[in-house]
Amino acid sequence: MRDFHRSGRRHHHTHQRSGAHPHHAERARLRQARRGGVRARRRHPRHLRGRCDPRVSRHPHRTQRRHPVGERSGRGLGRREAAARTLPHRAVRGHGPLHRQPGGGRDHHHPDGRAGLQRHRQRRGARRPGDRGARTRAGGGAVSAIPAVVLGGTGYVAGELLRLIAAHPRFELAAVMSDSQPGEPLAAAFPHLGGAYPDERFKSQAQTQEIVSAARVSAVFSAAPHGASAALIDALLRTAERAGTQPRIVDISADFRYATPEAYAAVYRQPHAAPARLAQFSCALPEHLRELPTAHVGHPGCFATAILLASVPLLAARLVAPTLFVSGVTGSTGSGRRPVEGTHHPLRHADLYSYGALRHRHVPEVTACARAACGVDAHFAFVPHSGPFARGIHVTVQAQLARALDSAGLLAALREFYARAPFVRVESQAPRIKDVASSNYAHLSGAVAGGTVAVLCAIDNLNKGAAGGAVQWMNRMFDLPETTGLTAPAPGWT
Structure with a gap:
């Protein structure tokens, strides 16, 4: 091996040395003159031209290259280029020189003195939403992108939706609706998304409806506030129905979480804006409803998501009495983007306090969703807390056991219930918010002692509790892997 590498040195053999022939002497003189200027840089073997005709400026096909690869300006060979010449198949398959001197056209010349032209080796940058268009399946063949629309696009949940859509292989952002900021750059509201959406601007309601009406199918996410979302969705669906298009909708507000307008009005103290549309929506977690019976979905709230993930397995297996005591802590992003006393940093920082004890408005939707998932009409005594962190939820659900069970049996029951749920992980140790923050995963654990069971659940309130759960539902609605x-x-x- 030592002789093999040595064979690539420029002056190893005496018959290669300058001075042995007048022609060699002239070449050596020219080479020495060039050393005072810019040293010619080496070319990648794939970019070299054949020395068949000085007038040829195009790259010949690789199979026509019959001369040594990796030549320097003086036609000497570096050590690795000699190896490539000795094993020519290496150069053909991309095993180029490793001397880290990139090729450059200005120092490589044709025999007649003309400057050579060397193709710059391009690298593809990060994909942006505008680059998507048609995609390619793993097995070949193009697939079309699914237009994605976000309604009420200036809040924290909308920002999380946009972040997830930017990385989604099938959804392509078509519109972000904001009637309060139409025409304004999206990056002004979400600077962290400027790299993904450098040119995107908020659109008006009329522009958004036009886009949905022009697309045969579309994925519509509503992150508008409760009370406003239903009216926006109703208007959009009416426009789509007239155009004969079929948008699929996941509403993240509270407007389509209840089966009747009376149940909604009892909680939110206002009439429902589109009561005729309630029958077109189902409210459930993806883990608790295998077959979707309606065209659209109303996603449960963030606290409701964590409570349901922890309590439904207990109720479905009849492991506990149907009275559950719940304590939960949420981050400040759960209060929304508009500044209020509960999100003011001097008041929230380094503090922990409860609010709405035993009267939180998410309890009725938790009760309804649990009943729909397992057929048990349970009572939830819920005390929520505000925590000194930005994102994440941690809940503890406690109940009296209905039959004998130990901690190992509890964990086994949880794992069996969520065996087909890719985003739910049951661990032996207590869950931590840092392990799930900014992800769509939920971590559960539990313990049994003295006839009492406790199940703990940690999720990200903006992701699994809102935007991520909505994308998970939309994947299923378009027959994509969940x-x-x-x-x-x-x-x-974090």
Whole structure:
């Protein structure tokens, strides 16, 4: 091997040395003159031209290259280029020189003195939403992108939706609706998304309806506030019906979480804006409803998501009495983007306090969703808390056991219930918010002692509790794998 590498040195053999022939002497003189200027840089073997005709400026096909690869300006060979010449198949298959000197056209010349032209080796940058268009399946063949629309696009949940859509392999952002900021750059509201959407601007309601009416199918996410979302969705669906298009909708507000307008009005103290549309929506977690009976979905709230994930397995297996005591802590992003006393940093920082004890408005939807998922009409005594962190929810659900069970049996029952749920992980240790923050995963654990069972659940309130759960539902509504675009793990050190 030592002789093999040595054979690539420029002056190893005496018959290669300058001075042995007048022609060699002239070449050596020219080479020495060039050393005082800019040293010619080496070319990648794939970019070299054949020395068949000085007038040829095009790259010949690789199979026509019959001369040594990796030549320097003086036609000497570096050590690795000699190896490539000795094993020519390496150069053909991309095993180029490793001397880290990129090729450059200005120092490589044709024999007649003309400057050579060397093709710059391009690298593809990060994909942006505008680059998507048709995609390619793993097995070949193009697939079309699914237009995605976000209604009420200036809040925290909307920002999380846009982040997930930017990385989704099938959804392509078509419009972000904001009647309060039409025409304004999206990056002004979400600077962290400027790289993904450098040219995107908010659109008006009329522009958004026009886009949905022009698309045969579309994925519509509503992150508008409750009370406003139903009216926006109703108007959009009426426009789509007249145009003969079929948008699929996931509403993240509270407007389509109740089966009747009376149930909604009892909680939110206002009439429902589109009562005729309630029958077109189902409210459930993806983990608790295998077959969707309606065209659209109303996603449960963030606290409701964590409580249901922890309590439904207990109720479905009849492991506990149907009275459950719940304590939960949420981050400040759960209060929304508009500044209020509960999100003011001097008041929230380094503090922990409860609010709405035993009268939180999400309890009725938790009760209704639990009944629909397992057929048990349970009572939830819920005390929510505000925590000194930005994102995440941690809940503890306690109940009296209905039959004998130990901690190992409890964990086994949870794992069996969520065996087909790719985003729910049952761990032996207590869940931590840092392990799930910014992800679509939910971590559960539990313990049994003295006839009492406790199940703990940690989720991200903006992702699994809102935007991520909505994308998970939309994946299923378009017959995509449920995990598409959602498998990124939590950062871990938020």
